[in-house]
Amino acid sequence: MFMDIKQLKYFLTIVEEGQITSAAKRLNMAQPPLSQQLKNLEDELGVKLIERGPRHIELTDAGNILKDRAEQILELSDSTINEINDFKKGFKGKLSIGTVSSSGSVLLNDKISDFRKNYPGVKFEIHEGNTFKILELLNRGIIEVGIVRTPFNSSKFHCKYAEAEPMIAVISKNYYFKTKNSYITIEELKEKPLIIYRRFEQLIHETCLEQGFEPEIFCKNDDARTTLLWANAGLGIGIIPKSAFGLGGNDNLIYKEINNDKLITKVSAIWIKDKYISSMAQKFIEYFGENK
Known part of the structure; x- marks a missing residue:
């Protein structure tokens, strides 16, 4: 008995398309040779893999077993090829990462500078967007590593976190607050026009609400830089992660930390579980975030 990678690819394409005709079109081949390949595979294994219905094929129990194993085998095959290519290239090539706007000062820290010094052959391609876009780019395989900020659903991802940081209230210098402290309580934001990241x-x-009041949301947006610009114009109080303060125009701004245990956030490097990532991406992750 002998199965090759091509047979497994043909089989999985049939399963994914649900029809031999559609699978043949996707594979740019005629239907009879594809049907023959499936028959050869069934003959070699000595079991029926697919029941042909009037519109769609149905997997047998044996077919379901082969589907799961074939996916694993092809993933391992792709990973092996990628690892060999990485080995041949050394640490050279392009690393595609996605970042949210508020990650800037966390991402561009001394550790990443050290990464650049140690691996000068690595070039970067940066995709920017909100967290939902970064997660979509990861799932589509356009980027290898995403840099996002909590909270997010981490169930599908490996995560490496940077140090936790507080949220801050970003205020025009002429904005009046009773306190002279470097921090404020959440209650001091009551009835104040807030500019927030959606x-x-x-x-x-x-x-x-836990402190007994409904916040007055004046403006919602998808970029920390927009929050800074609107706050800088004196239109309200911006709420952003502390490390995002230096991202935009803030010549007219001061900030105060919000003293509340729930308004804490972290930047995280994330990558999809059980999916190959390049040696470059692995090294980049090593240099990211807290040492553990």
Whole structure:
């Protein structure tokens, strides 16, 4: 008995398409040779893999077993080829990562500078967007590593976190606050026009409700830099992660840390579980975040 990679690819394409005709079109081949390949595979294994229905094929129990194993075998095959290519190239080539706007000062720290010094042959391709876009780019395989900020659903990903940081209230210098302290409580934001990053809306809303008031959301947006610009114009109080303060125009701004245990966030490097990532990406992750 002998199965080759091509047979497994043909079989999985049939399963994915649900029809031999559609699978043949996708594979750019005629239907009879593909049907013959399936028959040869069934003959070699001595079992029926597929039941042909009037519109769609149905997998037998043996077919389901082969489907699971074939996916694993092809993933291992692709990973092996990629690892060999990495070995041949050395640490050279392009590393595609995705970042949210508020990760800037966390990403561009001394550790990443050290990575650049140690691996000068690595070039970067950066894709920017909100967290949902970064997760989509990861799932589509366009980027290898995403740099996102909590909270997010981490169930599908490996994560390496940077140090936790507080949220801050970003305020125009002429904005009046009773306290002279470097921090404020969440209650001091009551009845104040707030400018917030949309992803933090639920967290901010729930935290304010716990303190007995409904926040006055003046502006929601998808970029920390927009929050800074609007706050800098004196239009309201921006709420952003502390490390994002230096991202935009802030010549007219001061900030105060919000003293609340729930308004804490972390930047995280994430990559998909059980999926190959290049040696470059692995090294990049080693240099990211807290040492553990």
